[in-house]
Amino acid sequence: xVEAVRCTGRVLPGWRAALLxxxxxxxxxxxxxxATAISSLLQPxxxxxxxxxxxxxxxxxxxxxxxxxxxxxYLVYLAPALLVIGAMQTAAFESTYPILSAFxxxxxxxxxxxxxxxxxxxxxxxxxWIALRLTLSxxxxxxxxxxxxxxxxxxxxxxxxxxxxSGMAFSAPLVAFSAVQENEGTAFTAVxxxxxxxxxxxxxxxxxxxxxxxxxxxxxxxxxxxxxTELARGAVLGxxxxxxxxxxxxxxxxxxxxxxxxxxxxxxxxxxR
Amino acid sequence: xxxxxDRMSDNGAALVHARGLRKRFGTVxxxxxxxxxxxxxxxxxxxxxxxxxxxxxxxxxACVSPRSAGELQVFGMDPDIEGPRIRAxxxxxxxxxxxxxxxxxxxxxxVYGRYFGLSRATVRAKAAELLDFTQLTDRAADPVNxxxxxxxxxxxxxxxxxNDPELMLLDEPTxxxxxxxxxxxxxxLFRLKQQGVTLIITTHYMDEAEQLCDRLVxxxxxxxxxEGSPVELIARYSTREVLELRFRPGDQHSWLDxxxxxxxxxxxxxxxxxxxxxxxxxxxxxxxQRGVRPVSSLVRRSTLEDVFLRLTGRSxxx
Numbered sequence: 001x002v003e004a005v006r007c008t009g010r011v012l013p014g015w016r017a018a019l020l021x022x023x024x025x026x027x028x029x030x031x032x033x034x035a036t037a038i039s040s041l042l043q044p045x046x047x048x049x050x051x052x053x054x055x056x057x058x059x060x061x062x063x064x065x066x067x068x069x070x071x072x073x074y075l076v077y078l079a080p081a082l083l084v085i086g087a088m089q090t091a092a093f094e095s096t097y098p099i100l101s102a103f104x105x106x107x108x109x110x111x112x113x114x115x116x117x118x119x120x121x122x123x124x125x126x127x128x129w130i131a132l133r134l135t136l137s138x139x140x141x142x143x144x145x146x147x148x149x150x151x152x153x154x155x156x157x158x159x160x161x162x163x164x165x166s167g168m169a170f171s172a173p174l175v176a177f178s179a180v181q182e183n184e185g186t187a188f189t190a191v192x193x194x195x196x197x198x199x200x201x202x203x204x205x206x207x208x209x210x211x212x213x214x215x216x217x218x219x220x221x222x223x224x225x226x227x228x229t230e231l232a233r234g235a236v237l238g239x240x241x242x243x244x245x246x247x248x249x250x251x252x253x254x255x256x257x258x259x260x261x262x263x264x265x266x267x268x269x270x271x272x273r
Numbered sequence: 274x275x276x277x278x279d280r281m282s283d284n285g286a287a288l289v290h291a292r293g294l295r296k297r298f299g300t301v302x303x304x305x306x307x308x309x310x311x312x313x314x315x316x317x318x319x320x321x322x323x324x325x326x327x328x329x330x331x332x333x334x335a336c337v338s339p340r341s342a343g344e345l346q347v348f349g350m351d352p353d354i355e356g357p358r359i360r361a362x363x364x365x366x367x368x369x370x371x372x373x374x375x376x377x378x379x380x381x382x383x384v385y386g387r388y389f390g391l392s393r394a395t396v397r398a399k400a401a402e403l404l405d406f407t408q409l410t411d412r413a414a415d416p417v418n419x420x421x422x423x424x425x426x427x428x429x430x431x432x433x434x435x436n437d438p439e440l441m442l443l444d445e446p447t448x449x450x451x452x453x454x455x456x457x458x459x460x461x462l463f464r465l466k467q468q469g470v471t472l473i474i475t476t477h478y479m480d481e482a483e484q485l486c487d488r489l490v491x492x493x494x495x496x497x498x499x500e501g502s503p504v505e506l507i508a509r510y511s512t513r514e515v516l517e518l519r520f521r522p523g524d525q526h527s528w529l530d531x532x533x534x535x536x537x538x539x540x541x542x543x544x545x546x547x548x549x550x551x552x553x554x555x556x557x558x559x560x561x562q563r564g565v566r567p568v569s570s571l572v573r574r575s576t577l578e579d580v581f582l583r584l585t586g587r588s589x590x591x
Contacts, residue, residue, distance in 0.1 A: 009360075009361035011357045011361050011390070020387050020388055024384045028376060115385065116361040118356070273338060
C-alpha cells in the first residue's frame with residue numbers, strides 16, 4: 001500500500017483570497033512600475049504646468065476669473081480636478097487591456113480559479129488592486145503638487161479618497177464590460193473615444209459645467225468624473241457643502257456597487273463555463 | 274465493464290465517482306452520460322479523438338465547470354457545493370499553458386502556491402524543490418516568455434504540484450512537445466505515481482496511455498465506449514499480433530481478396546493492409562504462398578492504437 005499523500009492546500013477566507021490577487025499584481029508592479037509611472041504621474045503634471053501655469057495666467061488676468069474659480073488662482077482651482085482626471089484615466093487603462101489579457105490572451109484568470117480561489121474573490125481582488133493603483137499614483141501626484149505649493153491642508157487627503165472613489169465608480173462597471181470582450185475588436189477604442197475623452201473635457205475640470213450649453217449639462221451629471229471633481233475640489237478649497245457632497249458620494253457609491261456586482265457576475269459566468 | 278465501475282463506487286473509496294455525468298453547452302452535448310470511478314493511487318486515462326468530451330469531463334472534475342446533469346463526487350464531496358475545498362487538494366495541468374508570462378519562473382510558483390494558502394516561507398522552500406524536480410533551477414529568475422514549450426509545460430506541472438496534491442488532472446500534458454521533452458515529462462509523472470499521487474490524464478497519444486495508465490476509458494462522441502487496462506483492452510478489442518503489408522498506394526485493394534481469410538479482421542490504410550491475427554508470421558507465410566508480393570511487411574504486437582482505431586473509427590475528428 002502506498003503512503004497517502006499529505007496535501008498542503010487549504011481554503012482561505014474570501015477577503016484573504018482577494019488580497020492574494022492583489023499580492024500577485026503587486027509582484028508584477030514591483031518590476032514594472034516605471035512604465036506606468038510615466039503615464040499616471042507625468043501626464044497630469046504636464047497638464048497642470050501647461051494649463052495651470054501657462055493658460056492660468058490668462059485666466060487670472062481676466063475680470064471674470066473670480067466668477068469661475070471662486071477667487072483662487074486658476075492653478076489652485078485646477079490641481080485637485082487633475083488629480084481626479086488622473087485617477088479616471090488610470091482606471092480606464094487598468095480596467096480594459098489587463099482584464100482582457102487575463103481572460104483571453106494569457107488566460108491567467110483560469111489558472112487562479114483552478115485553485116481554491118473563486119471567480120468572485122478574483123474579481124474582488126482585481127478591483128482592489130485597481131483601487132490601490134489609483135491610490136498610489138494619486139498620492140505621488142499630490143506629493144509633487146503639495147511640494148509645488150498648489151495645495152495644502154487636510155483637504156488634500158480627502159481629495160485623494162474622493163479621486164479614488166470616483167475612479168473606482170468608473171472602473172468597476174468597465175471591468176464588467178471588459179470581462180465580456182472576446183478579443184480587442186473596437187470596443188475599447190470606442191470606450192476611450194466616446195466615453196473617456198468627452199468625460200475628460202466636459203466634467204468641470206477646466207471650467208464649471210454651468211458654462212456648458214444647457215443640453216450638454218445632463219451628460220456631466222451622469223459622469224462619475226464630475227461628481228469626483230466637485231468633491232475633490234470642494235475638499236481642497238473648503239467650499240464643499242454637506243448635502244451636495246452627500247449626493248455626489250451616494251451617486252459614486254451606487255455606481256461602484258453596481259459595477260462590483262456586475263463584475264463578480266461576469267467573472268463567475270465566464271470562468272465556470 | 275459496468276461491473277468494475279460498480280464494484281469501485283460501492284467500496285466508497287473512489288477519489289472520483291461519476292454516474293450519468295453530462296455536460297451541455299447550449300444545444301451541444303459534450304458529455305452524454307458517463308460513469309467513471311478512479312481509485313486512489315492509480316493512473317487513469319481518458320482516451321479519445323478531439324471533441325470526444327475528455328476536456329469537458331476534466332473541467333467538471335476540476336470543479337471549474339458545473340455539471341449539467343448526473344452525479345459527481347470528488348474526494349466524496351460535491352463540486353457544486355464544495356468546489357474550493359476540492360480544488361485545494363487538486364493539481365491541475367490545463368491543456369493550454371496559462372502561466373503569467375510577465376513574471377519569472379520562480380514568481381509563477383510563488384504566486385500560485387500562495388493561492389493555496391501556503392506561507393511565504395513554505396512556498397519558497399517548495400518552489401526550490403519543484404524547480405529541482407522539473408530541472409528548471411537555472412531558469413528560476415527568467416521571465417516565462419523566454420522558456421521553450423517543453424520548459425513551460427514542465428513549469429506548469431511544477432506549479433500544479435505546489436500544494437502536494439492528492440489528485441492530479443493532466444489535460445493532454447505532452448501535446449506539442451518533442452520526443453525528448455515528452456520522455457522527461459513521463460519520467461516525472463512516473464515518479465509522482467510512485468509517491469502515491471493519483472493521476473488522471475487525457476491524451477490522444479496511444480503510447481502515452483500505454484506507458485502511464487493503469488486503467489483507462491476510451492471516449493467517443495461524449496460517451497465511454499470501452500474501459501479497462503491497456504492489456505485488457507488489447508485482448509478484448511484486438512488480436513495478439515498485427516501483420517502489416519505495405520503496397521504501392523492504391524494497390525492494396527487488389528490484394529484484399531487474397532488475404533482477407535488469413536485474419537480475424539483487416540483494416541485498409543492508404544498504403545497498407547493491417548491483418549489482425551493471432552500469428553502474424555504464419556499469416557505472412559501463407560500470403561507469400563498465395564503470391565502476395567508486398568513492398569514490405571512487418572509483424573508486430575497489437576497496441577492501444579489498434580484498439581483506438583477500431584473503437585473510434587478510422588476517420589479523424591478535428
